[in-house]
Amino acid sequence: MIYDSILDTIGRTPIVRINRLAPAGVEMYVKLEAFNPMSSVKDRLAHAIILDAEQRGILKPGQTVVEATSGNTGIALAMVCAAKGYPFVAFMADSFSIERRKLMRMLGAKVILTPAAERAVGMIARAKAYSEKHGAFYTEQFDNPANPAYHRNTTGPEILQDFAGRRLNWFVSGWGTGGTLTGAGQMLRLARPEVQIVTCEPAAAAMLAGKEWNPHKIQGWTPNIIPSVLDRTVYQHNLPVADDMARDVARQLASKEGIFTGVSGGGTFAAALEIAHTHAKEGDVILAMLPDTGERYLSTFLFEGINEGSDEE
Ligand SMILES: Cc1ncc(COP(=O)(O)O)c(C=O)c1O
Numbered sequence: 001m002i003y004d005s006i007l008d009t010i011g012r013t014p015i016v017r018i019n020r021l022a023p024a025g026v027e028m029y030v031k032l033e034a035f036n037p038m039s040s041v042k043d044r045l046a047h048a049i050i051l052d053a054e055q056r057g058i059l060k061p062g063q064t065v066v067e068a069t070s071g072n073t074g075i076a077l078a079m080v081c082a083a084k085g086y087p088f089v090a091f092m093a094d095s096f097s098i099e100r101r102k103l104m105r106m107l108g109a110k111v112i113l114t115p116a117a118e119r120a121v122g123m124i125a126r127a128k129a130y131s132e133k134h135g136a137f138y139t140e141q142f143d144n145p146a147n148p149a150y151h152r153n154t155t156g157p158e159i160l161q162d163f164a165g166r167r168l169n170w171f172v173s174g175w176g177t178g179g180t181l182t183g184a185g186q187m188l189r190l191a192r193p194e195v196q197i198v199t200c201e202p203a204a205a206a207m208l209a210g211k212e213w214n215p216h217k218i219q220g221w222t223p224n225i226i227p228s229v230l231d232r233t234v235y236q237h238n239l240p241v242a243d244d245m246a247r248d249v250a251r252q253l254a255s256k257e258g259i260f261t262g263v264s265g266g267g268t269f270a271a272a273l274e275i276a277h278t279h280a281k282e283g284d285v286i287l288a289m290l291p292d293t294g295e296r297y298l299s300t301f302l303f304e305g306i307n308e309g310s311d312e313e
Helices: 042-055 072-084 098-106 116-134 146-153 155-162 179-191 243-257 263-278
Strands: 015-017 027-032 065-068 088-093 110-114 170-174 196-202 237-241 285-290
Touching: 027 155, 027 263, 042 072, 042 146, 065 072, 065 116, 072 088, 072 098, 088 098, 088 116, 098 110, 110 116, 146 155, 146 179, 155 179, 170 179, 170 263, 179 196, 196 263, 237 263, 243 263, 263 285
Parallel strands: 027 285, 065 088, 088 110, 170 196, 170 285, 196 237
Antiparallel strands: 015 027
């Protein structure tokens, strides 16, 4: 297949059946966002926000783009800006993995680290101040309606098309900006109201469940704010997932299914397994979103204890 731009390869990600981890009597599927060009769901958001800003005339040729990001959004924006010729500056908390910073710099971006103690709020405030000072375009991933709109136009319809004429009972997605959950969830509710929408969040920071935010290890999930684009009426169930459970399930997906996903993918599939074991009826079909690739977590606890030397013969 020949494409005019790397940007044309975003989306239309495969949905793959889980063959060994699914309990008997329940069919489980995952949608693999790692098949996007920079290997995460955030390629959709980055493309959406830049296209929308260009169409509305608020992003001029050559203007600098700025975002506060936990990493995947920065990597995706760096890719989109490189392909379209915009300089890009990412503000990122210094607690996120080293490989994320290096990937952005490889894609031509400038990365400014902010103290982790300032949390998402501090990172956002600094990015906003910088864009005002330099007349840059601030992408506002947590508040930009182009984010869920793109998921309404792409992720949701892709799922509807792939499951046309097939049973689908449960859709499971975590939330960071809430773009995926809101956009795909709204389309599923509209077109397939029988599908139950399930969200999940870190047990240590279950903000939708009304708990206090505490630091957690599921990168990409649950900043210490509930984003304005997140539609809190879209889901019927909300499950907490512990950090270690997210890690363990990501490892099981890799070693038992050959499906390589990050910690949040492990967390989402952990919630899907809980649905499969405790809520699902015989014959039910569950789809879980896997937001990115495990390779983005080489320096994190996902790979902790994995042998670097030779194994025994
Ligand atoms: C690794 C990872 N998982 C999950 C998400 C959540 O996706 P969304 O922002 O659409 O809620 C993100 C994005 O923040 C992410 O980077």
